[in-house]
Amino acid sequence: MEHPNAIAIRKMGDAMQAGDMETLDGVMADDIVWHEIGGDTKRGKAALRAEATGADYDITFKVHDVVANDEHAIALGEATATQGDKSLNYRTAEIYHMKDGKITERWAFSDDTKAITDFFGS
Numbered sequence: 001m002e003h004p005n006a007i008a009i010r011k012m013g014d015a016m017q018a019g020d021m022e023t024l025d026g027v028m029a030d031d032i033v034w035h036e037i038g039g040d041t042k043r044g045k046a047a048l049r050a051e052a053t054g055a056d057y058d059i060t061f062k063v064h065d066v067v068a069n070d071e072h073a074i075a076l077g078e079a080t081a082t083q084g085d086k087s088l089n090y091r092t093a094e095i096y097h098m099k100d101g102k103i104t105e106r107w108a109f110s111d112d113t114k115a116i117t118d119f120f121g122s
Helices: 004-018 021-027 045-054 113-120
Strands: 028-035 041-043 058-068 072-083 086-099 102-110
Touching (some): 004 072, 004 086, 021 028, 021 102, 041 045, 086 113, 102 113
């Protein structure tokens, strides 16, 4: 049986793909800290929602595996970012702190941070 925190991470991924903000709100702590690849950090659900609403790009994420325990979860996957006629494929390891079934903090590490920061203009 899969750990409940692994299930929460999978739910988050599905909700992000579907634009389902209600489900995202259910798996993220109100004061979540979201560390982007390349160093940018967002604090709180409102900041994440504002970024998603104003984004001029799309990201899809295919999960390869999720492992979790009572305090942490790690998701391995492959992302594709598109912006206009440009696209970028990359692999990530995403590390989550979890509390009471909700994500409190997230870090992501990629196989090519420079390509990501160049793509997004960070």
